[in-house]
Amino acid sequence: METEKVSIPRYRGSRLNKVKKMDIFPKVEDPYKMTSSVGGTFSIIGFMIISWLIYSETSYYLNSKFVFKFSPDIDLEEKLNINIDMTVAMPCGFIGTDVLDSTNQNTYQFGALEEEDTWFELSENQQIHFENKKHFNSYLREEYHAIKDLLWKSSFSTQFGDLPPRSHTPDRPYDACRIHGSMILNKVAGNFHITAGKSISLPRGHIHISAFISDRDYNFTHRINKFSFGDPSPGIVHPLEGDELILSQSMTVVNYFVEVVPTTVKTFMNTISTYQYSVKELTRPINHDKGSHGVPGIYFKYDMSALRVTVSQERDHLGMFLARLCSIIGGVYVCSGILNSIVQLIINFVTCNWMTKKSSAEIINQGPSTFQPFITTPPK
Numbered sequence: 001m002e003t004e005k006v007s008i009p010r011y012r013g014s015r016l017n018k019v020k021k022m023d024i025f026p027k028v029e030d031p032y033k034m035t036s037s038v039g040g041t042f043s044i045i046g047f048m049i050i051s052w053l054i055y056s057e058t059s060y061y062l063n064s065k066f067v068f069k070f071s072p073d074i075d076l077e078e079k080l081n082i083n084i085d086m087t088v089a090m091p092c093g094f095i096g097t098d099v100l101d102s103t104n105q106n107t108y109q110f111g112a113l114e115e116e117d118t119w120f121e122l123s124e125n126q127q128i129h130f131e132n133k134k135h136f137n138s139y140l141r142e143e144y145h146a147i148k149d150l151l152w153k154s155s156f157s158t159q160f161g162d163l164p165p166r167s168h169t170p171d172r173p174y175d176a177c178r179i180h181g182s183m184i185l186n187k188v189a190g191n192f193h194i195t196a197g198k199s200i201s202l203p204r205g206h207i208h209i210s211a212f213i214s215d216r217d218y219n220f221t222h223r224i225n226k227f228s229f230g231d232p233s234p235g236i237v238h239p240l241e242g243d244e245l246i247l248s249q250s251m252t253v254v255n256y257f258v259e260v261v262p263t264t265v266k267t268f269m270n271t272i273s274t275y276q277y278s279v280k281e282l283t284r285p286i287n288h289d290k291g292s293h294g295v296p297g298i299y300f301k302y303d304m305s306a307l308r309v310t311v312s313q314e315r316d317h318l319g320m321f322l323a324r325l326c327s328i329i330g331g332v333y334v335c336s337g338i339l340n341s342i343v344q345l346i347i348n349f350v351t352c353n354w355m356t357k358k359s360s361a362e363i364i365n366q367g368p369s370t371f372q373p374f375i376t377t378p379p380k
Contacts, residue, residue, distance in 0.1 A: 064315035101190030120176035195297030233274035
């Protein structure tokens, strides 16, 4: 018994033709397209508008915005540094620096600042450096809300560094003390102060021995070159840096009320955990006859905010950006087409070319046709 052979017909032709038959979008052949100078003008204008809108939308997408979020600060056990570099117009042997917070810990547990005898009057090159820092930091404080995004994006640092070495050395004894360094603080309210006399630590605090200092030796005129909390971080402006206070009375209390705010800055490049602060100043001369009592000195009374500020750099989703680009291109294309049709209609109506255009359009719509000549035969 012979086996039956089954032959499968082979498909001849490209499968792309089947896909072409499913095309539902109309196509207009080139011979039936009509161009005009008005349409070309609108096309050029439309391309220019589309290019400008695409550039503006791309710039807006790349220039992201910063979003502020507030949350409770739960890192209560965290430690932070206080960074100080200031000059007081009193010799180092006459003053003492200490920190006292609400935990009543021993003041020596926070560390110690370095003291360096110097002259309060700056040399010419140091004066130029400090004045530049003073004016620049003052400008940043005034314009901070307008340029804060630029500072965070560019990672700009407001620190000018230490004062340069003196160009000349005065020929007189030291009359000032430079206090600089860092100390580790608890994350609680406290008081960093500079008063007359060296301090002695006690179980419940400390005292300053100032019995051998006369009233005429008191002079708490000071200059602040650096005052910040936490690790050095770019983009944060410290209000007290570049300040100088000249006191006319020796027995004066200078109070700085500092509100420290934990801050986290998240950009596309890095994440910074730092601290920023606001400050209020109160200067009060001591006059026991008028009821103004106290211990003369410089007091930085700081307090920690219960809220943490998180600044995040954000931008729109890429899909939304592409959707806006498509809507811009489509919208300009459709609107330019509508305006082109209206202008063409007005021009044809004004130039009386309406019937000519209409007859041409009818001929084009009719398409090609066969011509049958009419032939008459002569009579026989």
